[in-house]
Amino acid sequence: MRELGVGEAAKRAGVAVSALHFYERKGLIRSLRTAGNQRRYAADVLRRIAVIRVAQRVGIPLEAVRQAFAALPDERTPTRDEWAAMSDTWRAELERRIAQLTGLRDKLTECIGCGCLSMAACSLANPGDLLAAEGAGPRRLGDR
Numbered sequence: 236m237r238e239l240g241v242g243e244a245a246k247r248a249g250v251a252v253s254a255l256h257f258y259e260r261k262g263l264i265r266s267l268r269t270a271g272n273q274r275r276y277a278a279d280v281l282r283r284i285a286v287i288r289v290a291q292r293v294g295i296p297l298e299a300v301r302q303a304f305a306a307l308p309d310e311r312t313p314t315r316d317e318w319a320a321m322s323d324t325w326r327a328e329l330e331r332r333i334a335q336l337t338g339l340r341d342k343l344t345e346c347i348g349c350g351c352l353s354m355a356a357c358s359l360a361n362p363g364d365l366l367a368a369e370g371a372g373p374r375r376l377g378d379r
C-alpha cells in the first residue's frame with residue numbers, strides 16, 4: 236500500500252499538519268514511523284480524514300467517530316460495504332438531530348416575534364419546561 240508523509244497527507248486531505256497530529260492523539264488515525272521517526276500514513280488515511288471532517292461538520296462527536304472507526308479493519312483499506320455499515324451507525328443520531336433542528340427552526344420563528352424567553356412557556360429558553368423537573372429556583376446559575 237502506498238504511504239504518505241505527514242506533509243503530503245495534510246496537503247491532500249486539506250487539513251493542517253497539526254490536525255493530523257490531533258486526530259492521531261484522539262485515536263482516529265494511525266501512523267507508522269520510519270527509522271528516522273517520521274510519520275507515514277497509509278493512503279486510506281485520506282478517506283478517514285474526509286469522514287472525520289464531514290462528521291465534525293454535522294456535529295458528530297469525535298469519540299463517536301473513533302468508536303465507528305474501531306469497527307473498521309486496521310490492516311487494510313475498508314471496503315465500500317464496510318464504510319456504508321459504519322455510516323449506518325450514525326443514521327439514528329443524525330435523524331434525531333435533524334428533528335431537533337427542524338423543531339428549533341420552527342420555534343425560533345415564533346420566538347423572534349415574541350422575545351419573552353419565558354421559563355414557563357418558551358420552547359427555546361426551557362423546552363417542554365424540563366427545568367421544572369429539576370426542582371425550584373434558579374436551575375441554570377450553576378451552568379455559568
Ligand code: FES
Nearest residue numbers: 346349351352357
Ligand atoms: S421568546 Fe416568547 S415563547 Fe419563546
